[in-house]
Structure formats: C-alpha cells, structure tokens
Amino acid sequence: MRVLQDRIEAGRLLGERLAEEYAGTDTVVLGLPRGGVPVAAEVARRIRAPLDVLVVRKLGVPHHEEVAMGAVGEEGAIVRNTGVLxxxxxxxxxxxxxxxxxxAEVAQRIWRFRGGREPVPLDGRTAIVVDDGMATGATAAVGCRIARARGAARVVLAVPVAPPDALAVFDAADDVVCLSAPAGFMAVGQYYVDFAQVEDEEVVRLLGEAREQP
Known part of the structure; x- marks a missing residue:
C-alpha cells in the first residue's frame, strides 16, 4: 500500500470503493472520533449519505496507554480484549x-459533538462505521455494536488500513471494507504522511457542515 497523504485522501479512496455498492441506498455514515470523522465526512460526501458520530473511547493498558485492552462507547457498549488483558x-x-x-469522557464528548441533538436514526438502514485505521479492532467493534443496537439492518466497517490478523477475526460487522492490510503492520500513523491530531473543533465543524447539506 502506498502511504496516504492525509485523512481526506483516505476518505476519498474509501468513498470511491463504497460507492460501488452503497451510493444511493438508505445509508448513514458514522465516524469514530476524533480521527475517523474527517475520513467519514469525505465518505459521506462521496456516497451522498448523512453523517453522524459514534462516540467511543479506547481503554489503554495502564502505563502503556497506546495498547488497547478494550473500548467503551455510547449505549453502554463495551469490548474487552481478553488477549491483551x-x-x-x-x-x-x-x-x-x-x-x-x-x-465519563464519552458522556462529555456526546454533548460536545452533538450539542443535545438526537443521533441520526438507524432503524432499518445500513450503517457504515468509519475510522482512520484499525489496530486491535476494539474501538471499531464497539462502534459496530452501537450501530446494531440502534436498529441498523446492516453494519459495515470501513477503514483505510488494518493489520491482517485483526481483520481475520473481526466479526462485529456484516461487511468490512479495507483498502489495505499490509504485512508487518505496526501502527496506523505509519501509513499517512500527515497524521496530525484532529481537534474537537474540527469534528464539530465537519458535523455542522454535513447537517447543512441537502
């Protein structure tokens, strides 16, 4: 896989792949904050679907926070990474x-990103859960479980890059769309030229722009 320039390019390429099957369908695109939202915003534009956010948080191993021992999210969703634990x-x-x-952080971010607005309804629709990459799959699994709990008829995970072993065992979605699963995967950021942190203000801006689209 060539290195992606940034999350916008990642979203464009994912959107082109997803448009083959999901453009024009009753689909909602759900970005995992914060880094997944710019990718999801581009996907939503490409397939002309509404954009929303699914608030999830990784549970990092004490003193090694970059390693996910699980994840939590809205609707009380939780995933435990038993191998890491x-x-x-x-x-x-x-x-x-x-x-x-x-x-507690999930609750704060729900208010920060939605400002009291209700989530986009998912009943009977296809939910495409988008992140900027997948490492262990814990946060992606939580996102997919939330979408299903909200009544999505079909749940799709879409990521630009992921490790082959995590993809092989990921079973929280009905379909997984991944641009590349390189051998020797170490970290999501190594597959981007620009992997700068996404701020809360950027997430709020992108969600606001999406709501203004017809």
Whole structure:
C-alpha cells in the first residue's frame, strides 16, 4: 500500500470503493472520533449519505496507554480484549478504573459533538462505521455494536488500513471494507504522511457542515 497523504485522501479512496455498492441506498455514515470523522465526512460526501458520530473511547493498558485492552462507547457498549488483558496482567480493579474514566469522557464528548441533538436514526438502514485505521479492532467493534443496537439492518466497517490478523477475526460487522492490510503492520500513523491530531473543533465543524447539506 502506498502511504496516504492525509485523512481526506483516505476518505476519498474509501468513498470511491463504497460507492460501488452503497451510493444511493438508505445509508448513514458514522465516524469514530476524533480521527475517523474527517475520513467519514469525505465518505459521506462521496456516497451522498448523512453523517453522524459514534462516540467511543479506547481503554489503554495502564502505563502503556497506546495498547488497547478494550473500548467503551455510547449505549453502554463495551469490548474487552481478553488477549491483551491476560498478557498485560491487568487486574479487575485497574480495568474498572479505566472504564469509569473513559465512560465519563464519552458522556462529555456526546454533548460536545452533538450539542443535545438526537443521533441520526438507524432503524432499518445500513450503517457504515468509519475510522482512520484499525489496530486491535476494539474501538471499531464497539462502534459496530452501537450501530446494531440502534436498529441498523446492516453494519459495515470501513477503514483505510488494518493489520491482517485483526481483520481475520473481526466479526462485529456484516461487511468490512479495507483498502489495505499490509504485512508487518505496526501502527496506523505509519501509513499517512500527515497524521496530525484532529481537534474537537474540527469534528464539530465537519458535523455542522454535513447537517447543512441537502
């Protein structure tokens, strides 16, 4: 896989792939904040679908926060990465402490990003859950579970890049669209030239622009 210039290019390429099957259907595009929202916004433009956000948070291993031992999100959704939990020796108390902290952050971000607005309805529709990449798959799985709990008839995960082993066991979606699953995958950021952090203000701006589209 060639290195992507930025999240906009990633969204354009994903949108072109998804348009073959999902353009013109009753579809909602759901970005995982923060980095997945710019990708999702471009996908939504390409397939002419409404855009919303699904608030999820990774649960990082204590003292090694970059490693996901699970994830939590809206609707009380949770995923535990049992392999990481076992190998890292994370206690139940440590896990619960992390879960409480991140659930509080989920609640704050729901208000920050939606401002009290209701989520876009998913009943009977196709939900495309989008992130800027997948590592362990924990946050993606939480996002897909939330979409299904909200009544989506079909759930699709769309990511630009992911490790082959994580894709092979990912079962939270009905379909997975991934541009590349390179051997030797180390981190999502290594497949982007520009992988700058996405700020909350950018997420709010993109969601606001999407709501103004006909």
């Amino acid at each position: 076992g190998s890292a020796g994370v206690s139940a108390v440590e896990f619960e402490r992390s879960e409480r902290r991140e659930r």
